[in-house]
Amino acid sequence: MSTSFVPPSRRVLIDCVRSAVTAPSLHNSQPWLFRIDGPAVEVYADHGRLLRVVDPEGREQMISVGAAVFTLRVAVRRSGYQTRVQLLPSSDDPALVARVSAARPARLDKVTEALAAAIPHRHTNRGPFAQVPVPRQALSRLRDAAAQEGAILRVAEGESRDAVLEMARTADRWLRERPEYAREMRRWTGETYHDGVPTWAAGPWDALGVIPVRDFSRLPRLLRPSEPYEPHPTILVLVTEGDTRLDWLRAGQALQRVLLTATWLGLAATPISQPVEVPTVRRILTGTPALPVQIVLRIGYGRTTGRTPRRAVTEVLMPDGPSDPATSGPEEPSVGVERTR
Ligand SMILES: Cc1cc2nc3c(=O)[nH]c(=O)nc-3n(C[C@H](O)[C@H](O)[C@H](O)COP(=O)(O)O)c2cc1C
Structure with missing residues (x-):
């Protein structure tokens, strides 16, 4: 053969x-x-x-x-x-x-x-999720998915979940107070064609004010349609051991492995990154001993959403090209999608 x-x-x-x-x-x-x-x-x-x-x-x-x-x-x-x-x-x-x-x-x-x-x-889903708990077994599959890519996925429960949401709401408020934030949001929202977040993907606003879904709607808060979201969302926090470019890259691979596993399990997800975009809030969220928080996720059972x-x-x-002779950096020790570290 x-x-x-x-x-x-x-x-x-x-x-x-x-x-x-x-x-x-x-x-x-x-x-x-x-x-x-x-x-x-x-x-x-x-x-x-x-x-x-x-x-x-x-x-x-x-x-x-x-x-x-x-x-x-x-x-x-x-x-x-x-x-x-x-x-x-x-x-x-x-x-x-x-x-x-x-x-x-x-x-x-x-x-x-x-x-x-x-x-x-796999799509980002910013709408309300059903008030149905995510099974423990599914959470454990998601944790394994993150671990396979060298990251740690924590389930924030009870007071810890409330604290994460509170920090996310605070960060969201601080960001919205900055005129340059609004300008940057405008560049990436609205009638988008090939990139950015289209208005239809913004979703409504949480009438209970619990979940700080990032506002991509371009509408004044009072004009934005609101709906009650699940009052006790399932919140996950993705952390890494370090905070270098390599750790961020690993976090991204872990994020996508978690999101694809969630999709496989019929779960919808919303990344919530406002709390990691305000350095003081990110520091508090990271806590001690320091395991840098890379992103927060909300998961649950959602309505169908579209493709951006x-x-x-x-x-x-x-253009295709020969490889640069300098590209001889460290190789990940194992092969295949099963594991890269
Ligand atoms: C690093 C990162 C941060 C993100 N932060 C948020 C966020 O704070 N709020 C949100 O609604 N979506 C967030 N998203 C989701 C993106 O907006 C979304 O992936 C993008 O609009 C493409 O849409 P899709 O995920 O449906 O393909 C984030 C995604 C990434 C990778």
């Missing part, structure tokens, strides 16, 4: 990129670019798409790109190959965030199949 390696075609890799761009990103900024290089896809952060007001350090940008990297890994794995992943492979080019290579052919496993099937169905726009693949694909 021949064991020669037939790499995926360019067309297959372009399809993988098409999957990758469905990943969630801060305000649907889609801050990524891709380059196909032989059997590998390089993923770049697009600095021109940084949200300077809420994300001056680029932390949420790296989380967004990390979510795209995870989606790419799943897509390459689904196309029948093991994956080899190098994160931040070039010290000369900080914009190069990851290199995902197709390695030897491998049979599709059930987990990859389910995660891949969830990719087109994406830029065409041609807009995010850079």
